[in-house]
Amino acid sequence: MQAKYLNKATDLAKNFISRVVSKDDTVIDATVGNGNDTLFLCELVGEGGRVIGFDIQDEAITKTKKKLMERNMLSRAKLINTGHENLKEYVNTSVSAIMFNLGYLPGNSHKITTKSHTTLTAIKQGLDLLDKKGLMTIAIYPGHPEGAKEKERLLEFLTAIDQKEANVLKMEFINQINNPPLLVAIEKK
Numbered sequence: 001m002q003a004k005y006l007n008k009a010t011d012l013a014k015n016f017i018s019r020v021v022s023k024d025d026t027v028i029d030a031t032v033g034n035g036n037d038t039l040f041l042c043e044l045v046g047e048g049g050r051v052i053g054f055d056i057q058d059e060a061i062t063k064t065k066k067k068l069m070e071r072n073m074l075s076r077a078k079l080i081n082t083g084h085e086n087l088k089e090y091v092n093t094s095v096s097a098i099m100f101n102l103g104y105l106p107g108n109s110h111k112i113t114t115k116s117h118t119t120l121t122a123i124k125q126g127l128d129l130l131d132k133k134g135l136m137t138i139a140i141y142p143g144h145p146e147g148a149k150e151k152e153r154l155l156e157f158l159t160a161i162d163q164k165e166a167n168v169l170k171m172e173f174i175n176q177i178n179n180p181p182l183l184v185a186i187e188k189k
Helices: 009-018 036-045 058-070 084-090 117-129 144-157
Strands: 026-029 050-054 076-080 093-100 130-140 168-171 182-188
Touching: 009 036, 009 093, 009 117, 009 130, 009 182, 026 036, 036 050, 036 058, 036 076, 036 093, 050 084, 058 076, 076 084, 084 117, 093 117, 117 130, 130 144, 144 168, 144 182
Parallel strands: 026 050, 026 093, 050 076, 093 130
Antiparallel strands: 130 182, 168 182
């Protein structure tokens, strides 16, 4: 039997998120990408829940919308074509979970990536929006130049979060080559 949840950072993130999100919750997908995390979140929140998804790329919004329509879940999501650094402009309620899957849109240009300064802004805003005991996951991909810079800056910030405010856990694959991704999970106290 293959270990599914120790294969990818995104699988680990989903495992954690599934433990805190309930039906009718409001959650955020801070980087919708190809729509996989958005779909997963729509399934978790059910018909009465809400997923608010952000992406700066038109193609990501289009792909995600199509994926949700095919599974009759578009009504559970609000997709916003802007950067995640604008979370608070569009979200005015607390949320039980926030997922970040950083880097570039798989199958597209590697020149369009998340950037440390906008991601830091989004994480700070997200921490304000998280419920008590809410969870934020951040999949970080240091295998490209911007990703390496993003990892360094994010870990510097995340390490300094007061332990009275949140538990911050970093998970890394230590036997994989080529700068494997890592996952950070933040549980708000």
